[in-house]
Amino acid sequence: MSFISQKVKIIPPYIFSEINRKKTEMKDKGIDVIDLGIGDPDLSTPQPIIDKLIDEMQDQRNFKYSNYSGCLEFREAVSSHYQKQYGVVLDPETEVLTLIGSKEGIANLVPTLVDPGNYVLVPNPSYGVYRMAAQLAGSHAYSMPINKENNFKPELNTLPDYIKKQAQLMFLNYPSNPTSAIVGLEFFNEAVQFAKENKIPIAHDFAYNKITFKEPAPSILEADGAKDTAIEFGSLSKSYNMTGWRIGYAVGNKEIIRALSTIKSNTDTSQFLPIQKAAAYALNMDQTIVNKNVEIYCNRMNTFVEGLNSLGFDVIPPDGSFFVWFPVLKNYTSESFTNEVLEQCGVVLTPGSAFGSSGEGYVRASLTHSVERLEEVIDRFRRIL
Numbered sequence: 001m002s003f004i005s006q007k008v009k010i011i012p013p014y015i016f017s018e019i020n021r022k023k024t025e026m027k028d029k030g031i032d033v034i035d036l037g038i039g040d041p042d043l044s045t046p047q048p049i050i051d052k053l054i055d056e057m058q059d060q061r062n063f064k065y066s067n068y069s070g071c072l073e074f075r076e077a078v079s080s081h082y083q084k085q086y087g088v089v090l091d092p093e094t095e096v097l098t099l100i101g102s103k104e105g106i107a108n109l110v111p112t113l114v115d116p117g118n119y120v121l122v123p124n125p126s127y128g129v130y131r132m133a134a135q136l137a138g139s140h141a142y143s144m145p146i147n148k149e150n151n152f153k154p155e156l157n158t159l160p161d162y163i164k165k166q167a168q169l170m171f172l173n174y175p176s177n178p179t180s181a182i183v184g185l186e187f188f189n190e191a192v193q194f195a196k197e198n199k200i201p202i203a204h205d206f207a208y209n210k211i212t213f214k215e216p217a218p219s220i221l222e223a224d225g226a227k228d229t230a231i232e233f234g235s236l237s238k239s240y241n242m243t244g245w246r247i248g249y250a251v252g253n254k255e256i257i258r259a260l261s262t263i264k265s266n267t268d269t270s271q272f273l274p275i276q277k278a279a280a281y282a283l284n285m286d287q288t289i290v291n292k293n294v295e296i297y298c299n300r301m302n303t304f305v306e307g308l309n310s311l312g313f314d315v316i317p318p319d320g321s322f323f324v325w326f327p328v329l330k331n332y333t334s335e336s337f338t339n340e341v342l343e344q345c346g347v348v349l350t351p352g353s354a355f356g357s358s359g360e361g362y363v364r365a366s367l368t369h370s371v372e373r374l375e376e377v378i379d380r381f382r383r384i385l
């Protein structure tokens, strides 16, 4: 007998659990394992944000329920950030919604927009939550392959008619996890045009908005008429090293924001007010520390990419995010390469296939370790090659 619903029963085992088991086993044996598998920044939350949280914690009024859509102070800070950074005007009351981390909003968006049996367009490879949220909502994920050949942009004009008719949502994500690609505004203009023609709303996941190495990454809301059809997810997690705080936001199309808020108001009551207020402070404060952190990632990225290239890997230099996405060596699959590297070098990578079938043949490395540790990884690779 089982108490578990069909929906949950068909969830595949968490892809990282097997890797984690092996990693723990090696650590227990005293092996110095370097984990480039995790997507959690090693850098710390800037102290002024922590100080602000502590301040807000002294105020009893902050221990009440938040407004369902989030406190106005945070939503105003998001709106002002969009105005300053992207020249996009947002009404904090109707076009901004507080999220308990953007993952929460992404997962709740699918049942907000997609009816069971219909389709969600999902980049392949991509962040696993899009695909899983589609499955949990009883809808189908339809893969849009992104690869080096198409510059990591889905080929919208090749989508079949029946999919265009039955799709009720498209996810995009730039800077991209896992491919580290960014796109220019012209792609967002094209995507918004496509969305309008086919009546398919777009959700752009902008979790790595500030982590870019060459040009800044555009917001989809900068595209012409984007608010008619698109929303964007943002997060404090990666830019401010606040993953455990659980604070993010959705912005854009009013109707979608309102509907997402309706679903959320029946399942949660927004985030703890001191966290929202400290996050508002983070968005408003001097951003020098954020830029310094991006420099740290950039140095790590240069070291690691140069190292890999010197070993004969064919690495595409990342545009943004803190991931390096590169093809495995000949005669390996994503998984066999990941296993070999873990067993022979004590280095954890994420197999590209974990992000979708089009990730096969690639692996992802997180730049969440110091330059010295990344050099050590390259040395270990050199020894087995």
Ligand SMILES: *Cc1c(COP(=O)(O)O)cnc(C)c1O
Residues within 6 Å of the ligand: 039, 100, 101, 102, 103, 104, 127, 173, 177, 205, 207, 234, 235, 236, 237, 238, 243, 246, 247, 248
């Ligand atoms: C980390 C990550 C998120 C989730 O961020 P939270 O705001 O912490 O929930 C969303 N999308 C992508 C692509 C991510 O890598």
